[in-house]
Amino acid sequence: MKLQLLFHEYLNIKFNRGLPSVQTCGFEYGVLEDERAALFFVDRNDQAFVEWAYDLQPGDPQYAASPDWKPVLADTFKQLDVYDEQILYYLLFTINSTTSIVRSSPYNAMNDLMKNYCFFQLSQLNGVSRLSDEQKLQLRDFFLFFYLYAHPVNEETLYAFSFHGQDLVHTKTGIHIEPYFSAYHDYYIEHFDKHRDQLTIAPHEIAACKNLTIELLRSIEGKSTKLVLPPEEGFEAALRLINDVDEMLHMYSENKSTVFDIMRDTLAGTRSIPYRDHCFSILLQNYVNYVLYFEFDEIHHLVDYFRGTPAWCKTILNKIFADTIFLQKIMRQNRIDIADYGSVIEFFDEEARRIYL
Structure with missing residues (x-):
């Protein structure tokens, strides 16, 4: 998928630019009744990209005196506990919801601007040569903080992640996010029958979600071609x-x-x-x-x-x-x-x- 094309379509819908809509590798935007818009699978207006893992949200260990379950990926990531798993799930949802368009109101306008601004800047920052490496590190942490803050996430998630070089990492466990997200999607593809009741999409659609999530993540990490705003006459x-x-x-x-x-x-x-x-x-x-x-x-x-x-x-x-x-x-x-x-x-x-x- 070309993330730039999806980004332009996002802006087209969000700001009512009136340009012809496009499909992007199996996804297209659908406008909802309450002025929101979401990314859907082509020909499936019943399943939004951001919603595919709703029913997979792990139980909240904060409400269990002694959590008696293991993380889904405990065998792959030995250092992972149920608290970490929940935070990583929140990050997955936060990143996926970057594609969603919310109804603008005085109550969410600032957060909406900040989250999307920070996503855009994180995609650009690595290529800014007039800043020193130290300055770029400072801004990368700053933009990541506000990207999460403006979603908004809870306090545990807000402070749970950091950059090691260009890799986004769960600080406590040292788990790198890209291989974790990759393994997460692969698990549900491989164990689809076991979790069929919780899944509303097919294995090949989970694979498509994986590819898009990884693209969004790599843009945040500054590993992809930087995003640019599309042209506008007079601007x-x-x-x-x-x-x-x-x-x-x-x-x-x-x-x-x-x-x-x-x-x-x-x-x-x-x-x-x-x-x-x-x-x-x-x-x-x-x-x-x-x-x-x-x-x-x-x-x-x-x-x-x-x-x-x-x-x-x-x-x-x-x-x-x-x-x-x-x-x-x-x-x-x-x-x-x-x-x-x-x-x-x-x-x-x-x-x-x-x-x-």
Whole structure:
């Protein structure tokens, strides 16, 4: 499967772009009645990809005084206990649900943006040559944290995983996720008859789910070709910076105003439509995570540039600070007190003030 093609179809459906729908190696999107959309097997609108393992969820050992069962893969992964198995199941569901489209509301908009933004950045990060290895490690951990946090997962799952090089690993056991997920799917293919009552798809469909899950995982690990946002007329300059972080960092180091010019032109462009709004949000969050993450005082240059157009300055700053909580965590990590940045605070709207003041 070509994940890029699936990613473009996801954006097409999510932002109502109106492009012809495509099938991707046995899967296609189906739009549900409540404005959600999910990935289904072609010609099977009764079975969504994300749901195939619902009935395989292991029992919750937290509610058993003394869990008396073994993990399904205990013979393959000797270090695995029932608590680890449940956390790994949650990770599988979290990764698979990256393909799902939720109904947007004021209550989930931030998490939806953060999870999908982090998935996109994790696919790109390994190829960013203008960052040092140490900087990429910092951002990889940061993006993984928010990818899980924004799903959202429980606290045990949130802190259960780390990167060893480019491999995602269950930290406690040292189990590498790709071979675990591969063995998990293979187990249910090989023991299909034993678990027939819990499975609503055939062995060849489990194999298709395995291939897609591994592709999603490898994108998170930065082992696949990076994902890119598809073109949009009038947004060429912004998309060039979004799809090529090296280009953005080079341009910023040469002349900050050139990057700010593109932000200005994007904001001042044609009427608002969902995909363009999304692209603008991604551009601003890239400024947060690739510039302000490492040098927060760069915010002064942004404010100085836009101060002459107060309405635009307010729009940009409030999107930067309140569309996500990336900056909130960055400031806490670096013990930055927003009270020291009066020129920024003066443009805060009510939501930003609620979060930061």
